[in-house]
Amino acid sequence: DDRAFGNKPVWRRIIVVCAGAIMNILFGIVLMMVLLVQQPMFTSTTIAQFAEGSALQKAGIQAGDQFYSIDGYRVRTDRDLSFSLATANPQSIDISVVRKGEKLTFHDVKMNTRQNGDKQVMVLDFYVSGIERNPVTLIQKSGADTVSVVRMVWYSLVGLVTGQFGLNDMAGPIGAADAISQAASMGLKEGILPAVNNIIMMMMMITVNLGVVNLLPLPALDGGRLIFLLIELVRRRPINPKYEGWVHAAGFALLMTFMIIVTYSDVLRLFTGKGLGA
Structure with missing residues (x-):
């Protein structure tokens, strides 16, 4: 079948594989x-x-x-400012600013x-200036804030690998539903x-998370399939489908195992207030 996905040029298959994740992020921009x-006005990063x-x-x-x-x-x-301060140690922070074009x-x-x-929390004892809202700044701010969320997702994933964050800081479908319920209750x-x-x-957070995570170069995810397509693009011939299938099957099994662990942590958190690794 000439219209079959596997018979399309590799560049077209790359576009199709990336399209889902990109649409997730674009939808995040719309929600933002x-x-x-x-x-009435947007928040800047300049101290007022x-x-x-x-x-x-x-x-100083x-x-x-x-x-x-x-x-x-x-x-x-x-959003970058709030996230970076929230994850910083309030007893010792390195802060860089730009003053009259010079970085200090x-x-x-x-x-x-x-x-x-039982915790010591940081007090934000400064105010920042505002940005006038108009169609141009609305589009700019929406795009910039969505990029900030993408960066937060990447930073959090790196934090999971390095041990900065644990399983108790993660949430699967059950944890996400509970978080949405809590957010709605607080808003009400x-x-x-x-x-x-x-x-x-x-x-917005969930759809951007899905977009970013789905592009990770891991087997069974679109990012894993993208790696094989890029290899095919360089080699000018595909990898044996049998071997690619084994890789994706193994990746899918690991992904399901990880989902079971995270879901168990979510259920544990619902009943005890603490998940795995707390």
């Missing part, structure tokens, strides 16, 4: 736009002013400075903290629209 269009007793101000950072990186994590949007780095900045239950305390927005935010 739905959330952002409701805001400090709260009284600000740790950043004491460290000034109003008008633009965040460049937190502990080496590049900051391009306010402040080492071992100790942030102010407050007690929250303020009204219907905040609840809907929380659900849209969770949908």
Whole structure:
């Protein structure tokens, strides 16, 4: 059959294999736009002013400075800023800013903290300037924030490999459903629209996660099939389908095993409050 997938040129098959993940990410941009269009103004990464007793101000950072990186994590949007601060050690943070075109780095900045239950949480004692909302900035902000979410997914995956995050920080379908339920419940305390927005935010996170993870170069995922297609593109002939089938079958078995472990961790978290590796 001339129309069969396997008989199409390799470049067309590459497009088809990548299309699903790319559409997930594009859908994430649309959902992000739905959330952002409701805001009267967008948030920048430029410091406007400090709260009284600000740790950043004491460290030498000034109003008008633009965040460049937190502990080496590049900051391009306010979501990057929030994520990098949330994963940083408040007792010692390396903060880089841009001041009048010059990059400055402040080492071992100790942030102010407050007690929250049995944990010490960071106090954000500064304010950032706003960005005017218009059609151009809406599109720019939607794209930039979605890219920030993609970077967070990659960073989190690396953190899983390096041990920074554990199984208790992961969620499968059961954990995701529970998280959506909690987000909706928290939003309902303020009204219907905040609840809907929380659900849209969770949908955006999930669809972007699916897009990124599906392109990982792992057997049984689209990223694994993409690797074989790229090899075929270089070699100008495909790898024996039998061997490719074995690789994908083994990858699928490992993927299902991993899903069972994560699902068990989700169920354990529902009943005990802690998942595996907690």
